[in-house]
Amino acid sequence: MLEGRNLSFRYHPKKDWILKNISLTVSPGQVIGLKGMSGEGKTTLGKIMAGYLRPDSGFIQVDKYPLPKKGVSPVQMIFQHPELSVNPKWRIHKILSEGIAGNQTLLMDEFGLSPSFLNRYPHELSGGELQRIVIGRSLGKDTRYLIADEITAMLDAITQAQIWHTIMTSIKKRNIGVLAISHDENLLNRICDDCLHIRDLNN
């Protein structure tokens, strides 16, 4: 279980609290939606859950242990713009090898991508294709939870449906839990087991 307990956060001691005393849990194999308006702290909460930001108070636990300080994190975060999440000078196989130790061709199959992409550079793929590469990279053997922050907001409906169908199959297979952040209520209603509003979580 990925558990955030009594999390509070502000960007500066003189500024207002963005998150105040928030608790939430994600179980393996479960998809939890997180919605809210822009500026309400959805991404901030995602970054805290993934260990990119340290909360001012409260703690994160993964299956009863704190997040590791070094090495591969069991909680992986995926962002809105895949082209900013990869090294533009690396070929796809090198990008994937950051997260995937084993057979990359199998992974490409699972994600409906042509194995010939492995030799290309990021700018030679479309946004939807590159986003699937980024998701594939995050599904290494130690990954237990995914934080998906608006990962299909800039894509058309067909590509969005493609990507979420792939994620749903892959996480069921690996028993991974997902925190899906989005402003699109229709999307969250479709993919989530449970949907939370950040305003209701904030105390």
Add this chain to the structure above:
Amino acid sequence: MLSVHQLSVRFTSYETGLKKKETLVTSDLELAVEKGQVVAVAGSSGSGKSLLAHAILGILPGNARVSGEIMFKGTPVTPKRQIKIRGKEMALIPQSIGCLDPLMRIGKQITRAGILSGIEKNKVRVTNILRRYGLPDHTANMFPFQLSGGMARRVLLATATVGKADLIIADEPIHGLHEEVASDILSHLRELADQGKAILLITHDLSRSLLIADKVVVFYAGTTVEEASATAFSGEGKNLHHPYSRALWQALPQNGFFPVSGTQPVLDHLPEGCVFAPRCDKTKFICKIKRPPVMPTDGGFVRCFHA
């Protein structure tokens, strides 16, 4: 007001050495916008939506070559005429809020847009237009970095509408905005159309554009595959004629969330026949060898052999 017929855009670039290469990025675009109408252009990214806007205004980069016909108010649009009428008779709401001058106060930017559109300096009413879009009066004294994303979008809307432009091209005006701000901007666009302007709304967000559009033109791989009335996008999409339009409609999370396998073809390797043939479940032999012509339908036109 505006009609586009068989519009194609090519980019020339150099491969190794002095070998020239020509890439066809959009081909045979068809489109028409009338006074009082909102026409939405929908399609995936890379389908040529923004290029269309830039071709109409004549602001494509130097290595672009445009062919086809653009008519505005009944006369052909030539590069010379584009320079004369853009900003005055037709205006763009650009995609990026980075298009605002970062070092100029908002009031001055709006005044400048007004003067460039042909209004006398002392007749530009900055406060009026700020109020019309629900921005407080002191916004005029602010710099772009002091605005939230939603406010900056409304300022872009103000710069495009402070003049007397009859055609407004809005390029992704609601991208990245949350529900309330987005529907606010959309209703302003609808209002402008109801006042007699023509609006071309470019967006990848089909479901939101349907809130205000009269017609929807669907783009795929640099071509217009269908023009349909906004009402055809309902139920299971049975009133849509092109398989791609139907797939796009049925892929929305609220309508079934059905994916289609494969991806949009890359522009240098477009299929010889119909651009959607590699992903279509109705593909027959003819689809693979011949581009389907434009055929009229009850609500517009379609480019498909099976419609």
